[in-house]
Amino acid sequence: xxxxxxxxxxxxxxxxxxxxxxxxxxxxxxxxxxxxxxxxxxxxxxxxxxxxxxxxxxxxxxxxxxxxxxxxxxxxxxxxxxxxxxxxxxxxxxxxxxxxxxxxxxxxxxxxxxxxxxxxxxxxxxxxxxxxxxxxxxxxxxxxxx
Numbered sequence: 001x002x003x004x005x006x007x008x009x010x011x012x013x014x015x016x017x018x019x020x021x022x023x024x025x026x027x028x029x030x031x032x033x034x035x036x037x038x039x040x041x042x043x044x045x046x047x048x049x050x051x052x053x054x055x056x057x058x059x060x061x062x063x064x065x066x067x068x069x070x071x072x073x074x075x076x077x078x079x080x081x082x083x084x085x086x087x088x089x090x091x092x093x094x095x096x097x098x099x100x101x102x103x104x105x106x107x108x109x110x111x112x113x114x115x116x117x118x119x120x121x122x123x124x125x126x127x128x129x130x131x132x133x134x135x136x137x138x139x140x141x142x143x144x145x146x
Contacts, residue, residue, distance in 0.1 A: 044129060054075050
């Protein structure tokens with residue numbers, strides 16, 4: 001299956017989703033930066049990241065190579081992250097990608113090898129599950145929408 005130009009569709013859709021995420025005032029409180037690993041959204045992030053990072057099927061391979069720009073890893077290298085410093089860095093990375101003023105929101109974070117997958121929870125997102133993929137230095141490498 002050829003994906004064509006799905007990345008072009010992501011730009012307006014990502015902006016819409018992130019606008020909804022940042023519609024609340026920025027928090028001034030200190031951590032927690034990581035949202036609970038027991039939340040259904042955390043579980044969905046883990047399932048989506050594991051499939052993308054480990055699957056050999058054609059669709060996952062193409063998504064991994066084009067939209068996520070991540071190497072394939074073994075399943076044991078995919079896990080949810082609860083390290084507050086890493087979640088804070090992920091939140092700051094989202095701010096730098098999309099906004100001039102820091103929003104400082106808690107995030108869901110997964111690791112796939114040396115890469116990370118960030119999910120900013122969005123109230124009322126209408127079933128859109130966005131994952132921002134970053135490298136080990138938290139530079140954006142791609143976005144997938146599930």
